[in-house]
Amino acid sequence: MSGFSGMQAWLIQRFTAIYIAIVTVILAMIIWLEKPTNFQQWSALFSDPWMQTALSIFIVTLLFHAWIGLRDIILDYIHPIWIKMLVMTGIVLMLVASGFWFLRALLLV
Amino acid sequence: MKFNIYRYNPDTDKAPYVQTYELKDVNPEMMLLEALLTIKKMDTSLGFRKSCREGVCGSDGMNVDGVNRLACVTRLSELKDPVEIRPLPGLPVIRDLIIDMEQFYKQYRAVKPYLIGLEPEPEVERLQTPKQRELLDGLYECILCGCCSTSCPSFWWNPDKFLGPAALLQASRFIEDSRDAATVERLDQLDDAYKLYRCHTIMNCVQVCPKDLNPTKAIGRIKERMVQKKL
Numbered sequence: 482m483s484g485f486s487g488m489q490a491w492l493i494q495r496f497t498a499i500y501i502a503i504v505t506v507i508l509a510m511i512i513w514l515e516k517p518t519n520f521q522q523w524s525a526l527f528s529d530p531w532m533q534t535a536l537s538i539f540i541v542t543l544l545f546h547a548w549i550g551l552r553d554i555i556l557d558y559i560h561p562i563w564i565k566m567l568v569m570t571g572i573v574l575m576l577v578a579s580g581f582w583f584l585r586a587l588l589l590v
Numbered sequence: 591m592k593f594n595i596y597r598y599n600p601d602t603d604k605a606p607y608v609q610t611y612e613l614k615d616v617n618p619e620m621m622l623l624e625a626l627l628t629i630k631k632m633d634t635s636l637g638f639r640k641s642c643r644e645g646v647c648g649s650d651g652m653n654v655d656g657v658n659r660l661a662c663v664t665r666l667s668e669l670k671d672p673v674e675i676r677p678l679p680g681l682p683v684i685r686d687l688i689i690d691m692e693q694f695y696k697q698y699r700a701v702k703p704y705l706i707g708l709e710p711e712p713e714v715e716r717l718q719t720p721k722q723r724e725l726l727d728g729l730y731e732c733i734l735c736g737c738c739s740t741s742c743p744s745f746w747w748n749p750d751k752f753l754g755p756a757a758l759l760q761a762s763r764f765i766e767d768s769r770d771a772a773t774v775e776r777l778d779q780l781d782d783a784y785k786l787y788r789c790h791t792i793m794n795c796v797q798v799c800p801k802d803l804n805p806t807k808a809i810g811r812i813k814e815r816m817v818q819k820k821l
Contacts, residue, residue, distance in 0.1 A: 487780070487787035488816045553790070556783055557747050 485549075494549040497542040504539045527590040540583045544576045591616045592672035593629060595636065599685050606683070609633075610672070618667035623650055626661055626675075637686035645800055648735030651678050652687050658737035658798040678740040680749065694736050697753045700785075701761040707771030722768040729763035729808060731801050732756060738795035738805055744788040751784035755795035755805035758786060762808035765815055777816050786812060 517523045559565045598606035639649040645663040653676040681689040739754035780786040795805040
């Protein structure tokens with residue numbers, strides 16, 4: 482019902498955390514070094530194919546990471562099965578929608 | 591010295607209440623269990639479990655000043671006055687400080703705490719190298735007092751699905767045992783969202799264990815074994 486076995490979820494959470502941490506630091510460094518100030522500079526920065534690839538993977542890992550974290554909270558605290566399913570479905574829809582929104586933004590720059 | 595003790599008799603009391611007892615001229619080197627036994631002479635209706643009175647049987651686990659511990663190995667000099675005494679939290683109260691540990695034992699039984707698949711039966715004893723035996727140190731010493739599992743928030747929320755630190759320590763004890771032939775089955779059994787993975791490394795179990803064991807480390811070792819098995 483949670484989509485993953487216990488170990489899969491645990492491993493995915495850890496590996497995605499590593500990727501998210503690394504990309505966040507690199508991204509912060511790039512922005513700090515490039516100091517983009519207007520839309521053209523921001524756009525140029527994010528239309529680089531390396532950046533696009535890294536960020537596409539980033540959003541997928543981020544969504545998986547968020548899903549496992551939220552799923553943990555739900556499994557801990559929400560016990561009635563119907564409410565649990567309802568909340569989980571709502572969260573999945575929200576996460577998938579955010580993923581598409583982010584990818585669309587990335588493609589449009 | 592004053593003792594504020596949780597009292598509840600479901601047959602006669604509508605709700606639990608706290609009763610205060612006072613002992614005069616207590617020896618600070620006395621153990622809390624001795625104090626409780628003295629109180630019981632004054633008020634025979636007070637209910638609590640005890641047996642070996644030396645931290646071996648694990649009967650007299652209780653919540654003392656907010657921390658789960660064994661009354662028989664807790665010196666009065668370690669405690670402030672008044673002492674707040676409650677039953678172990680998270681399990682149903684039968685009477686006063688006596689709790690119903692059935693849920694705890696159910697999770698213990700669920701990990702099959704015995705050697706499995708010992709075939710063929712050897713002529714003499716089943717030998718282990720000193721190194722294999724060393725792996726069981728810190729795992730086999732558990733006395734099942736329940737202090738750890740009843741201090742674990744994950745066990746409070748899901749006592750029926752999450753095995754709890756005590757049972758997981760036992761699971762690790764048999765997973766690590768070189769003489770056990772069911773390691774793979776044991777690991778597979780634990781690989782779901784609840785049994786093992788509701789542990790969020792809160793480590794209350796480590797803090798309260800009267801035998802100074804480390805269930806959190808044992809849980810980490812089970813996770814390691816699971817990953818090794820997958821690879």
